C-alpha cells in the first residue's frame with residue numbers, strides 16, 4: 001500500500017545513493033523499484049536528494065507541463081540524478097539499462113492537499 005500511495009517516491013526518489021559510476025545501478029534499481037514488471041519501463045530518472053529538497057520543488061513558480069497542465073514546477077538548483085534508459089538489446093523480461101549521471105534542474109508535476117510531486121516531467 002505504501003508504494004502505491006507513494007508512486008513518485010518509489011519510481012523517482014533515491015536519497016541513499018550518491019551519484020556513483022555504477023553501470024549496474026539502473027539494472028538493479030529499475031527492478032528493485034518494480035518498473036520491470038510486465039514491461040520494461042523505457043525511461044526513468046532517479047533523484048539523489050533528500051525528500052525535503054524534492055518536495056520543495058512544488059513551491060517554485062507554476063510552469064506548463066508537457067501534457068499542457070499548469071501544475072509543473074522547476075527546481076531552482078540543479079539536482080543529482082541518474083537517468084536510466086533501456087538499451088537497444090534489452091528484451092523483456094531481461095530489462096537492460098544504460099545509466100547517465102547528471103546534475104540538472106528537474107521539472108515535476110505536483111498535486112494534493114499536501115502539495116507534493118506526483119509525476120516526473122523532465123530534466124533541463
Ligand SMILES: Nc1ncnc2c1ncn2[C@@H]1O[C@H](C(=O)NS(=O)(=O)C[C@H]2[C@@H](O)[C@H](n3ccc(=O)[nH]c3=O)O[C@@H]2CO)[C@@H](O)[C@H]1O
Nearest residue numbers: 043044045065067069071109110111118119120121122123
Ligand atoms: N501535469 C500532471 N499532473 C499530474 N499528473 C500528471 C501530469 N502529467 C502526467 N501526469 C501523470 O503522471 C503519470 C505518469 O507516469 N506520467 S508519465 O509521463 O508516464 C511519467 C514519465 C516519467 O516517469 C519517465 N521519465 C520521463 C522523462 C525523464 O527525463 N525521466 C523520467 O523518469 O517516463 C515517463 C514517460 O515519459 C501518469 O499517471 C500521468 O497521468
